[in-house]
Amino acid sequence: MLATIEKQSNHHIATFKRPLPHLKNAVWAAMTNNENLQKWMSNLEIIELRKNGKIHFNMNDGTGNFEEITITDYAEKEVLAFDWGTDTVRFELSSTNKGSLLVLVETLQELTEHTPKDLAGWHICLDMLTDLLNGVEHQHFPMDEWQQRFSEYKKMLSTVK
Template sequence: MFAIIEKQSNHHIAKFKRPFPHSVDTVWTAITQNENLQKWMGNLEIIDLRKDGKIHFNMNDGTDAYEEIAITDYAEQRVLEFEWGVDTVRFELSSTENGSILLLVETIHELTVHTPKDLAGWHICLDLLIDLLNGIEHTNFPMENWQQCFNEYQKRIGAVEKFS
């Protein structure tokens, strides 16, 4: 399921919606506990999980380099929002009869050449999260799948820009 990308008044939003046959508690744990988080988004490390807390984006390049990311909104088991450069990324969880729904919303202030890369990255990371919750762990990032998603998001961004 590719993200829906929409133009708002002065920004764009990309929405990824993923249903899970798992409880909110199970998904929340996978998103917020480092031993799980780093299995599907290896660069992120939660340092202080609360509103105005912080996350590290680790470069994973053999140095200890990282960027500090501020948590801008937080509600236990429901919302985790953080800075993503000049943009924001927001995870929202809700219960369903069959498990839960995760909504990831990236608020994008300016579409750039990097935007489809980010969207492809989130797409693949969400696929890795789904696999993790289903008992499958990946040791390598699936670059071929990322490349296919990147190509698709380039087209989608182009279409959004054309009609903006």
Template sequence: MLAVVEKKENGFIATYNRPLNHSVEKVWAALTQNGKLQKWMPNLEIVDLQKGGKIKFNMNDGTGNSFDISILDFEEQSYLQYEWGEGWVRFELSPKDNGCLLVLKEYIPALSDHTPKDLSGWHVCLIMFSAVLDGKYMDFPKGEWEKWYEKYVKVTNQL
């Protein structure tokens, strides 16, 4: 399911809704425990999990380079929001029958040629995230990313 991208007063919000057949506790662990997080988003490393805390973004290019991302908002097993480029991303969890709903929101201040790449990247990361929850590990599926990239190019061209 494609993200819904909406124009807002000072930018855009992309929203991905993912109903999951897993408990809030299990999903939260995959979002915040480094051993699980790095199976679907290998660049991220939680350093200080709290509002005002930090996440390290490791370049993973052999240079050892990294930079810090600030945690903007946080409530244990409910939501996690952090900087993402010039904008932010927010993961929200709510319990549902037989699992929970994961809502990923990305605030994008301005559209660019990079926007559909970023949107398709999050889309594929959510596929990888679901695989981790199911006890499976997968490498980044470049072909899958390319398929979603074309769809997100169409979405952003309509905005």
């Protein structure tokens, strides 16, 4: 299911919801343990897992270059939020009768040509996280699926005011 995009007063909110048949502990470990994190979001590396802690966005280009990202909100096994350029990304995890619910909320300060690329990227990364939790590891980023999602988000954003 695609994310929803809502206009707020001076920004937009993109919300991805993923019901998962896995307990919070397993989902949290997949999100915050670097070995697992690399399997669904290979650019991210958690350096200090706490509020005001650090995440590296590794360029993965052989140079060792990275951008430092600040963790803006954190609650063990419930919330992980961080800066994402001029935007913010917030993961919220809660228990359900059937496992857990993972909600990713990206606050977009402005919609740009890059926005559908970012949304497609998060969508595919969440698919890869779900697959990892289900015991399936991707050897490569699924560019064909990303391209499909990019087209869908580009079309969606063309209707957003």
